[in-house]
Amino acid sequence: MAEVLNGELTAKDFETDQEVRWCPGCGDYSILKQVQKVIPELGVKREDVVFISGIGCSSRFPYYMNTYGMHSIHGRAPAVVSGLKATNPNLSVWMITGDGDALSIGGNHIIHMLRRNFNINILLFNNQIYGLTKGQYSPTSEEGKTTKSTPMGSLDHPFNPAALCLGADSTFYARTMDRDPIHLRDVLSRANAHKGTSMVEIYQNCNVFNDGAFEGMTDKSTKADQTLFVEHGLPMIFGANKEFGIKLDGFTPVIVNMDSVSENDLWIHDETNRAKANILVRFYQDPSLEGNFPRPFGVFYTEERACYEDLLVNQVELAKNKFGKGDLDALLRGKSTWTIS
Amino acid sequence: MAATLESTKEITILFAGDSGDGIQLTGTQFTDTNALFGNDLSTFPNFPAEIRAPQGTLAGVSGFQLHFGSIEIFTPGDECDALVVMNAAALKANLKTLKKGGIIIANTDGFDAKNLRLAKVDSGISALEDGSLSNYKVYPIEVTKLTKECLKDSGLGIKDIDRTKNMFVLGYVLWMFDRSLDPTLKYISDKFKKKPEIVDANSKVLRAGYNFGDTTETPTTRFSVDKAPMPKGVYRNIMGNEAAAIGLVAAAQRSGLELFCGSYPITPATDILQELAKHKNFGVKTFQAEDEIAAIASTIGASFGGALGVTTSSGPGIALKGEAIGLALMLELPLVIVNVQRGGPSTGLPTKTEQADLLQAVYGRNGESPVAVVAAATPADCFNMAFEACRLAVEHMTPVFFLSDGYLANGAEPWRFPTVDELPAFKGNFATTADASEEGYRPYDRDANLVRKWAIPGTPGLEHRMGGIEKQDGTGNISYDPDNHQHMVNTRAKKISNIANNIPLQDIELGEAKGKVLVLGWGSTFGAIKAATKELIAEGHSVSHAHIRYLFPFPKNIEEVLRSFDTVLVPEMNMGQLNMMIRSQYLIPTVALNKVKGIPFSKNEIKDKVLEILG
Numbered sequence: 044m045a046e047v048l049n050g051e052l053t054a055k056d057f058e059t060d061q062e063v064r065w066c067p068g069c070g071d072y073s074i075l076k077q078v079q080k081v082i083p084e085l086g087v088k089r090e091d092v093v094f095i096s097g098i099g100c101s102s103r104f105p106y107y108m109n110t111y112g113m114h115s116i117h118g119r120a121p122a123v124v125s126g127l128k129a130t131n132p133n134l135s136v137w138m139i140t141g142d143g144d145a146l147s148i149g150g151n152h153i154i155h156m157l158r159r160n161f162n163i164n165i166l167l168f169n170n171q172i173y174g175l176t177k178g179q180y181s182p183t184s185e186e187g188k189t190t191k192s193t194p195m196g197s198l199d200h201p202f203n204p205a206a207l208c209l210g211a212d213s214t215f216y217a218r219t220m221d222r223d224p225i226h227l228r229d230v231l232s233r234a235n236a237h238k239g240t241s242m243v244e245i246y247q248n249c250n251v252f253n254d255g256a257f258e259g260m261t262d263k264s265t266k267a268d269q270t271l272f273v274e275h276g277l278p279m280i281f282g283a284n285k286e287f288g289i290k291l292d293g294f295t296p297v298i299v300n301m302d303s304v305s306e307n308d309l310w311i312h313d314e315t316n317r318a319k320a321n322i323l324v325r326f327y328q329d330p331s332l333e334g335n336f337p338r339p340f341g342v343f344y345t346e347e348r349a350c351y352e353d354l355l356v357n358q359v360e361l362a363k364n365k366f367g368k369g370d371l372d373a374l375l376r377g378k379s380t381w382t383i384s
Numbered sequence: 385m386a387a388t389l390e391s392t393k394e395i396t397i398l399f400a401g402d403s404g405d406g407i408q409l410t411g412t413q414f415t416d417t418n419a420l421f422g423n424d425l426s427t428f429p430n431f432p433a434e435i436r437a438p439q440g441t442l443a444g445v446s447g448f449q450l451h452f453g454s455i456e457i458f459t460p461g462d463e464c465d466a467l468v469v470m471n472a473a474a475l476k477a478n479l480k481t482l483k484k485g486g487i488i489i490a491n492t493d494g495f496d497a498k499n500l501r502l503a504k505v506d507s508g509i510s511a512l513e514d515g516s517l518s519n520y521k522v523y524p525i526e527v528t529k530l531t532k533e534c535l536k537d538s539g540l541g542i543k544d545i546d547r548t549k550n551m552f553v554l555g556y557v558l559w560m561f562d563r564s565l566d567p568t569l570k571y572i573s574d575k576f577k578k579k580p581e582i583v584d585a586n587s588k589v590l591r592a593g594y595n596f597g598d599t600t601e602t603p604t605t606r607f608s609v610d611k612a613p614m615p616k617g618v619y620r621n622i623m624g625n626e627a628a629a630i631g632l633v634a635a636a637q638r639s640g641l642e643l644f645c646g647s648y649p650i651t652p653a654t655d656i657l658q659e660l661a662k663h664k665n666f667g668v669k670t671f672q673a674e675d676e677i678a679a680i681a682s683t684i685g686a687s688f689g690g691a692l693g694v695t696t697s698s699g700p701g702i703a704l705k706g707e708a709i710g711l712a713l714m715l716e717l718p719l720v721i722v723n724v725q726r727g728g729p730s731t732g733l734p735t736k737t738e739q740a741d742l743l744q745a746v747y748g749r750n751g752e753s754p755v756a757v758v759a760a761a762t763p764a765d766c767f768n769m770a771f772e773a774c775r776l777a778v779e780h781m782t783p784v785f786f787l788s789d790g791y792l793a794n795g796a797e798p799w800r801f802p803t804v805d806e807l808p809a810f811k812g813n814f815a816t817t818a819d820a821s822e823e824g825y826r827p828y829d830r831d832a833n834l835v836r837k838w839a840i841p842g843t844p845g846l847e848h849r850m851g852g853i854e855k856q857d858g859t860g861n862i863s864y865d866p867d868n869h870q871h872m873v874n875t876r877a878k879k880i881s882n883i884a885n886n887i888p889l890q891d892i893e894l895g896e897a898k899g900k901v902l903v904l905g906w907g908s909t910f911g912a913i914k915a916a917t918k919e920l921i922a923e924g925h926s927v928s929h930a931h932i933r934y935l936f937p938f939p940k941n942i943e944e945v946l947r948s949f950d951t952v953l954v955p956e957m958n959m960g961q962l963n964m965m966i967r968s969q970y971l972i973p974t975v976a977l978n979k980v981k982g983i984p985f986s987k988n989e990i991k992d993k994v995l996e997i998l999g
Binding site for chain 1: 416419420421422567611614615616617618619620621622630633634637642644646663664665666667668669671673674675677678679680681682683684685686687688689690691693707708710711715801802803804824840841842843844845846847848849850851852853861862
């Protein structure tokens, strides 16, 4: 097969002959479709694209992408990805994971991957439930959630993935949703453009075991009131009629009515501001409750920081310059020898 | 008067003191000096797990045993000729290993009331003074005091001065065994080249120790051990972990692959990671992962990307890696797993040796999950078998275990190292764009040996998906078909058993190819078995020694070798794991000899058992 440049490929070229086996109506279908649409637009050769996943419903994803792919083991995809990028820094590596895979069994790996900042893209499908094992609570399930393993309600306080990522010094965090394909594609493009570990949390509906988990944020009738789509340099405004804004009162965000303030008084989103991003990630209460904040979507935070694989390659070059290219005979010989004749 | 010089064939000496006394360094320097002189030798460092265990106590005693000679040396020695002790606890803990009439060199400053109390000497009277050592030659030396005296004008603080006292002892021992100070003086000046005052102090104390022997009237006898008649060639001294690391680098160089080592620090394997980290100029990439699982998973990622992937660990770490080893064997990627075994189970005895992870390596995973297993017999052999593990992993696209242990890892021996040209070259069978087809690449197509090609990301036309889920042979697509699963299980097993065609036949290390007793070993029991067998043969017994380096699959002729003897004795530092494998595969009624004390077999333990069998 001849080398095909990206511009000539379409979404169809990234489909495989494998039957997609997610439940009918699963949010994963939408994500797969948008990814297949976005990849051809990125200017990357197909043979340089690799999808690596752990275990869970979302982790079947690589089998449906006509690229290189590996369906690894539960929670360990970040480590597999790290080794691959260390070996071959030029690949475009996409990691597919879920809330259980990334934040429960793979929790240790995800935080270390973020601080090391390998140049990869992580798509975290968050459906707040364990789907593949048929409906147990996950580390992002809300407190008190009744599931098959928690018939009297879950006792766990959930992770806030955004806060967790920022706490681990992530250099790129964005949130999007399965039911907003345009926003999803925009965020994927932004993630790909960022050099470093790009963490994209995707709210994904599990219509079998946790249907409607994000309904308020995705349903047309409530979406505008319960969501806040942030964009760098723009004021934070939401509501069906853009009637609400977010203002910072010291460190405290407050919701204001646009009748009483001008846009200039609002919080202007600055995705390079770590302190403000740390406030933004705490817009996390239940948005259906009165007085609570809309759930933000978009790129929360991004920064430039050296990537691990580049530093590693630099060290190898540095060592070659400093000590000369490895001389195996000298290594075998060691520092002191003696001769028996 | 000058002491007389007495010639002897072999000496076993044990240095013992607090783990902060620099015992390991003293022992290593004395070892290197003897190696450079041309002796054959074997060492056994034995230290507590704590970095600085409570000073002066029995628990804090660190030891370094060296057996050197003008004859072939196979073990660190069963009993000691000389014991160098820095305090009362060191004497109390090690006196039992000293031969009657042996030499005790004691730092008397380590025998004061406090030291006696810490060593739990109930009488409160020093053994140096109570007459209990009348069967030994005791040389009490006020090492601490003499060292202080020597450096009183150096301007160094009391702590720095105290740290040099091991050099006084080393100087004295070098005098007693008629060895040059030069290698140690060179070592000191290299090691502390940025601190000239420390170089001066250590050198001065070293010379003072030597001169102390020369000028005092006791002892009246020094010992001289001639060069050993070893095969011609150029030698160096080497420890097992260093040999393993160099073997891995050599394998990468001889295969043209980039070496990637994903590892998490664990005793006693850490040295391999540290050694590899020094060799980035060979293109070696080391990755200290966040845990054992990430260490192997990152290595699998590197192997997927076309690197020679190696992960290094010890038993507890290997337990954590189990699932990922299964993934690598399902992916059919090359992967070398180094297990420097230590005492188990669980945390067990981190700094002590054992070989109780054999069954873990061969069988310790879920499902039908065969991987190849090789093991080194001596410290220098760690080079050969680490290299072999890499070769087999790449040529057969499979995970391969390389088993070492704490005794090999930290033990040292002279090594007639190879040149690059003497090392075999090997290469990965990489798929190319020519292997692509319109229907998509078939990652699990196999050659006659059932080995698939290595198709690495970045190669146009070879895009493929694979994972830990059972797959259809050829395409690699997910398959739950019952017949396919049976086929794949059979195929993976056959693929590993085919490795037997690519390894040497089992040889007899020592003795005849048939006879009454075969002592069958694997791993670090090599030295004790060989030493025992050699003596038994010299005494006229029908005994042979065979040592298995390829444990899974076994060499093709192993059954024939074993059936040529009336009795097969299998000594192991476990409760009978190789013994079980041999019995279950060949139904041969082997006899087991087992020891799990965290210390190696002595020659006599093996010998006694053989004599018992011979009746």
